[in-house]
Amino acid sequence: MGLIALPAALPAAEQTYTVKRGDTVFGIARSCGVSSSALAERNGLSRNYYLSIGQKLVIPAKQPARPAAAKPARPPAAAAPPRIPRPIQRAIDRASVRPGRWQYIVIHHSGVDTGTMKAMDHYHREVRHMENGLAYHFVIGNGSGMGDGEIGISRRWTLQLDGGHLASEAQDRVALGICLVGNFDLHKPDARQLESLRALVDTLLARCRLSPDAVKVHQQINIVHTRCPGTNFPTATFLNSLKPPPPRK
Numbered sequence: 001m002g003l004i005a006l007p008a009a010l011p012a013a014e015q016t017y018t019v020k021r022g023d024t025v026f027g028i029a030r031s032c033g034v035s036s037s038a039l040a041e042r043n044g045l046s047r048n049y050y051l052s053i054g055q056k057l058v059i060p061a062k063q064p065a066r067p068a069a070a071k072p073a074r075p076p077a078a079a080a081p082p083r084i085p086r087p088i089q090r091a092i093d094r095a096s097v098r099p100g101r102w103q104y105i106v107i108h109h110s111g112v113d114t115g116t117m118k119a120m121d122h123y124h125r126e127v128r129h130m131e132n133g134l135a136y137h138f139v140i141g142n143g144s145g146m147g148d149g150e151i152g153i154s155r156r157w158t159l160q161l162d163g164g165h166l167a168s169e170a171q172d173r174v175a176l177g178i179c180l181v182g183n184f185d186l187h188k189p190d191a192r193q194l195e196s197l198r199a200l201v202d203t204l205l206a207r208c209r210l211s212p213d214a215v216k217v218h219q220q221i222n223i224v225h226t227r228c229p230g231t232n233f234p235t236a237t238f239l240n241s242l243k244p245p246p247p248r249k
């Protein structure tokens, strides 16, 4: 959609947009020339940027580059080293994790380069007929559909439900699933996704009282049936980075 450029002297008008099938916050924001976060904030969207068809969104006016303009309600994200965002930490802490509930943390890729929690949930519920929907406990976005490195928490974590991401129910019963959006048979995960993955895995290891040996990639669990999380996922580097360095001889 084309927006009309207004003379700078006039107050910038906000426009509305009605969500169509297949729309994402990322896509709408890009086509309107605003940031996903500005669009989400203006419309009070949840962290996971859930949209429903027919929903009306206010497209925020583009901010002119002007010093001392009205301050945003929240301070901009600090350029701090990657840590798990506090709301995610709180949500992870809030779930009542039974001792021994989980034995593995399994890493997947989605196999496609755009994705939202909502779209994956719909696919798993309607196409794969999983009554609990979204098969993973966590999803990490890549900037297309979800924010780059954004961590989404599914109800399977909140409610401590079995996963739906492995080949057998016995495996799903004891394995947390983390899915990174992207096709890592074609390219590597981006740096922000890996930073978020590291922060999330560290947090879950502590929360579930697991050792780094509990962290696996999907291919290590279901060897024959999958290359997930893709040939470009840095499996050895990532898994080794979780472990303390070996003692010197």
Ligand SMILES: [Zn+2]
Residues within 6 Å of the ligand: 107, 108, 109, 165, 218, 226, 228, 229
């Ligand atoms: Zn997988």
